[in-house]
Amino acid sequence: MSSDLLVDLNDDLGVDDPPSNALDLLKLSPMGDKLWPPDDSSMSKSETDISKRLGEGSHLTWDHPYYDIARHQIVEVAGDDNFGRKVIVFNACRMPPHHELDHHKLLMYLKATLDQYVESDYTLIYFHNGLTSENKPSLSWLRDAYREFDRKYKKNIKALYIVHPTMFIKTLLILFKPLIRLAFQHHHHMLFIPLTVKCLPCVMNPFFSSFKFGRKINYINYLSELEDIVKCEQLVIPTRVRDYDEKIRASLKASVQAQMSPPRSPPLPNQQFGVPLPMLRARRSDNEAVPLVMQDTVAFLMEQGLEIEGIFRRSANVTLVKDVQHRYNSGEEVSFSQMEDVHLAAVILKTFLRELPEPLLTYQLYNDIVNFHNVDSSSQVTAIRNMLAMLPEENYASLKFLIEFLVQVSAQSEINKMNNANLAVVFGPNLLWGQDAAMTLSAIGPINNFTRTLLDQHHKVFSP
Numbered sequence: 001m002s003s004d005l006l007v008d009l010n011d012d013l014g015v016d017d018p019p020s021n022a023l024d025l026l027k028l029s030p031m032g033d034k035l036w037p038p039d040d041s042s043m044s045k046s047e048t049d050i051s052k053r054l055g056e057g058s059h060l061t062w063d064h065p066y067y068d069i070a071r072h073q074i075v076e077v078a079g080d081d082n083f084g085r086k087v088i089v090f091n092a093c094r095m096p097p098h099h100e101l102d103h104h105k106l107l108m109y110l111k112a113t114l115d116q117y118v119e120s121d122y123t124l125i126y127f128h129n130g131l132t133s134e135n136k137p138s139l140s141w142l143r144d145a146y147r148e149f150d151r152k153y154k155k156n157i158k159a160l161y162i163v164h165p166t167m168f169i170k171t172l173l174i175l176f177k178p179l180i181r182l183a184f185q186h187h188h189h190m191l192f193i194p195l196t197v198k199c200l201p202c203v204m205n206p207f208f209s210s211f212k213f214g215r216k217i218n219y220i221n222y223l224s225e226l227e228d229i230v231k232c233e234q235l236v237i238p239t240r241v242r243d244y245d246e247k248i249r250a251s252l253k254a255s256v257q258a259q260m261s262p263p264r265s266p267p268l269p270n271q272q273f274g275v276p277l278p279m280l281r282a283r284r285s286d287n288e289a290v291p292l293v294m295q296d297t298v299a300f301l302m303e304q305g306l307e308i309e310g311i312f313r314r315s316a317n318v319t320l321v322k323d324v325q326h327r328y329n330s331g332e333e334v335s336f337s338q339m340e341d342v343h344l345a346a347v348i349l350k351t352f353l354r355e356l357p358e359p360l361l362t363y364q365l366y367n368d369i370v371n372f373h374n375v376d377s378s379s380q381v382t383a384i385r386n387m388l389a390m391l392p393e394e395n396y397a398s399l400k401f402l403i404e405f406l407v408q409v410s411a412q413s414e415i416n417k418m419n420n421a422n423l424a425v426v427f428g429p430n431l432l433w434g435q436d437a438a439m440t441l442s443a444i445g446p447i448n449n450f451t452r453t454l455l456d457q458h459h460k461v462f463s464p
Helices: 003-013 019-025 050-054 103-115 139-148 167-185 187-192 200-204 223-228 239-250 254-260 277-283 292-304 318-329 342-354 363-370 377-388 393-411 420-431 437-456
Strands: 075-080 086-091 122-127 157-163 217-220
Touching: 075 103, 075 342, 075 420, 075 437, 086 103, 103 139, 157 223, 217 223, 223 239, 277 393, 292 342, 292 393, 318 342, 342 420, 363 377, 363 437, 377 437, 393 420, 393 437, 420 437
Parallel strands: 086 122, 122 157, 157 217
Antiparallel strands: 075 086
């Protein structure tokens, strides 16, 4: 190992140890300076009273067994990415010092969160900035994580994005990739591997169990790069992370910054994605209220997708998704039958809903929906009908069209494994989100529950 590399490692770790101690440093998780600045990105407030019901900064009630973990907002679910995959976010800077956090409980909470989504394709986003010597997990915790996360959790993860990676992480991946591969090929004999090597796969990520997964790891150097993956406004990015991002971007030359942040293209004349529903209707010669993208995708899925196991749980080829969007936005005709990819049509449907300027259920209904749990069961149908009566005509027609289709999907759940509960988890975040991203994360559960009720009671809700 060259002295230059050792210097880089020492600088990255924020320590003054001589190069001779570098091997010992590899036993530690990456750390920054040892000070523990508080993260001031607490959950912002909304007009709804949901924060009072769910507890400050948590999407769980105060008496929930994992409330003391959830309140730190270390692990969050942030809807879907740009390719139809669920997004799980892990914020290192929100991990409090050791004495304030039950790390075993954190591990169990992380598993419980993932258990809700691992049957679908999903994406992990890890914000690394803020992991210090004061809050880094112990080696025993990393070992437990390695043991807990089996193939079930790794099979459907499509990408891990490490935001603001340090030289330490990158160096470990380069230097120890052969050892990581060897360790996992012979994991039953890992007790005979020295401690330093044995824990490296866990330090990198509990999911790093194969060479295939290594190819799913992506480095994100600046927050702006996340826009290609997920709408950043749907993420509650800690202030400390945003400040760090601004700091490193400010150190760049103006020309580089300009290159990284190109201006957005103006909307196309035939734009379909990201356009208000009334505008889409006005463009159509038949004055049809249901958008073309929804009609095309649902028609194809009704014919080809009802008996596909895991429909709406799989992602699609990224290039094809972008190509289909471009073709729609350019006014070209799109034929999903020629593409012969059921999951592509499913992803396009979800993407269309997610990119609406205002959610299909509208911001006006947000408070009523996230507080829908307060409505007595005997009055729920009437309450829903009253709420939906407030929707614009285009929204109501499109929602009715979508729900009636999803009911057909659910009717085949013995084959496709997508019952009303599963469909609600998939579509809830695509039907409603808040103008305040923080409150949206807190409200995902209530939104999904409302969507489930809407599916369960559709015959009564949409009856004349």
